[in-house]
Amino acid sequence: MISRKSVNECIVAGHTIPPNTLLFVNIWSIGRNPKYWENPLEFRPKRFLEPIKTGDDDPITRNFIDVKGQHFEFLPFGSGRRGCPGMVLAMQELLAVVAVMMQCFDFETTKSVDMAERPGLTSPRATDLICRLKLRMDHPLKMLHNPQD
Ligand code: HEM
Numbered sequence: 001m002i003s004r005k006s007v008n009e010c011i012v013a014g015h016t017i018p019p020n021t022l023l024f025v026n027i028w029s030i031g032r033n034p035k036y037w038e039n040p041l042e043f044r045p046k047r048f049l050e051p052i053k054t055g056d057d058d059p060i061t062r063n064f065i066d067v068k069g070q071h072f073e074f075l076p077f078g079s080g081r082r083g084c085p086g087m088v089l090a091m092q093e094l095l096a097v098v099a100v101m102m103q104c105f106d107f108e109t110t111k112s113v114d115m116a117e118r119p120g121l122t123s124p125r126a127t128d129l130i131c132r133l134k135l136r137m138d139h140p141l142k143m144l145h146n147p148q149d
Contacts, residue, residue: 001026002078027075028123036073043115067091105133 006021017023032040036054038047051061054073065071068087069079077084084090109131116126 001028002075002082004082025075027078030072031074031076033073041115104136106136108132108134 002025004023004025006017006019006023009019010017031037034040036052048065051063052065052073053059053061054071062071065074067074067076069075069077069083072079077087077090109129111127111130113129114125114127117123118126
């Protein structure tokens with residue numbers, strides 16, 4: 001959910017918004033709208049590499065989906081002037097953290113993965129995902145000295 005305050009009166013999707021109104025944009029719901037996403041609840045990361053059909057009256061096909069706030073069907077970092085200033089850092093950090101964790105550990109789950117969500121700011125899981133990590137090498141720092149291992 002991101003919030004904005006209207007400065008002037010405007011019309012959004014046929015609704016008149018008076019000035020000085022606090023508005024909440026439900027980006028969670030937009031990202032799960034079946035009008036734009038095929039089987040939106042299916043965990044299929046590959047969908048982000050496939051063309052996507054979007055738009056209401058005059059559909060267009062995008063060859064990729066941009067996360068930086070230009071494609072409004074997917075706004076993980078918000079959009080416009082108050083969009084997330086940490087976006088570039090977050091994108092680089094995520095890649096580095098996930099890559100290092102996969103390089104250093106094997107992950108074992110005790111139960112099957114339940115993707116159901118509970119309410120919260122960051123879409124937390126309804127059932128916590130408990131993992132057991134197994135080190136993939138004697139010592140992670142050894143990798144720095146012997147990268148070929
Ligand atoms: C995956 C990681 C992250 C996600 C998904 C995320 C998402 C968001 C979203 C949706 C907003 C609201 C944007 C809007 O209203 O249009 C926001 C705002 C903000 N984020 Fe992030 N963020 C992430 C990481 C970070 C990091 C790493 C930093 C700082 C180092 C950061 C700092 C901020 C700040 C300061 C704001 C408020 C901006 C403002 O109100 O002008 N975020 N973020």
